[in-house]
Amino acid sequence: MFTYNVPSETDAAGFAMVADRFLLVLAAEVGDRFALELWEILSGGDAALEDVLSALAARGIEHLPDFALVELVDARTSSVSVAVRGTAVAQVHGPETSTLAGPGVGTWVEGAAQHVSSITLTLAGGPTGAQLPLGRGVVRADRLQWGSMPVAAAPPRTSAAPAAEMPAWAAGLDDDPLTTTAMDRDALAEMVAGITDDHTRLGTVRRRGPQQPTRRFVLTLAGGRVLELDLPVVLGRAPQPAAHPGARLAALSSPRREVSGTHLELRLDGDQLLVRDLDSTNGTVVRHADGSAMLLRGGATARLTEGATLDIGDGNVARFHAAQ
Incomplete structure (x- = not known):
């Protein structure tokens, strides 16, 4: 009872x-x-x-x-x-x-x-x-x-x-x-979720072949910092070059350590953004352009369209959009 x-x-x-x-x-x-x-x-x-x-x-x-x-x-x-x-x-x-x-x-x-x-x-x-x-x-x-x-x-x-x-x-x-x-008490081995209309699971996103974008897309962080997406981008509190050769590294401030050392990888595919969690501790709240949201965690991957935002933690919010 x-x-x-x-x-x-x-x-x-x-x-x-x-x-x-x-x-x-x-x-x-x-x-x-x-x-x-x-x-x-x-x-x-x-x-x-x-x-x-x-x-x-x-x-x-x-x-x-x-x-x-x-x-x-x-x-x-x-x-x-x-x-x-x-x-x-x-x-x-x-x-x-x-x-x-x-x-x-x-x-x-x-x-x-x-x-x-x-x-x-x-x-x-x-x-x-x-x-x-x-x-x-x-x-x-x-x-x-x-x-x-x-x-x-x-x-x-x-x-x-x-x-x-x-x-x-x-x-x-x-x-x-x-x-x-x-x-x-070990943490659950994998954390994938998506409160979307079709309940699509993050770990089963189908990959498409590389496509040439018709517009130039960038990622804009809170405070106006702009990251080009011509290379793969790795976000984190202290990403290491040796662990991510060929990628553009972007260190994020995280006084409360809500952002992991290596937190998230971003890769442009045509006019869409492939986002992969790098086994971060807290994950990333992904908000799609239509307003639906999901928690990206446990090495899961998501495909985002223009207008989507990423809440990485400690006030680090990034927006995916076309450059002016």
């Missing part, structure tokens, strides 16, 4: 969401409209963890809210993936309790666990009121819990909730109590 804590001031509370495969607590600053967009993604049936993370990052890394997100990966082994940012905290419970938090991190931290017996997601400030049960849906709250609870805090249950109202993964876990916990 899921429970949430009733906040003393509902308008100031965050959002707690329970879908068939996801749990999410989210800071109130995102507002009702964005919370509804996230709920539609969570409840859509075909979303993965990276899709939700891309949606959270779509407004830019600097606008990421505090959140704690859990995806059920395998109901048979009670395996979950977890992502946490800011002051939010995720606790995965069993014979031992493991905590994941992300203060001081530019994007978020990730982890994974198997054979979980309960989960607690909390925003800064913690619980402020009595606990109430929750089936599937969205409430204003700063704390969401699944699994065993202290008896004194448990609300009375007059009848079982109809099966259709309970998330499928919660029912499966309740049927099979677990006695062991195994944790694996």
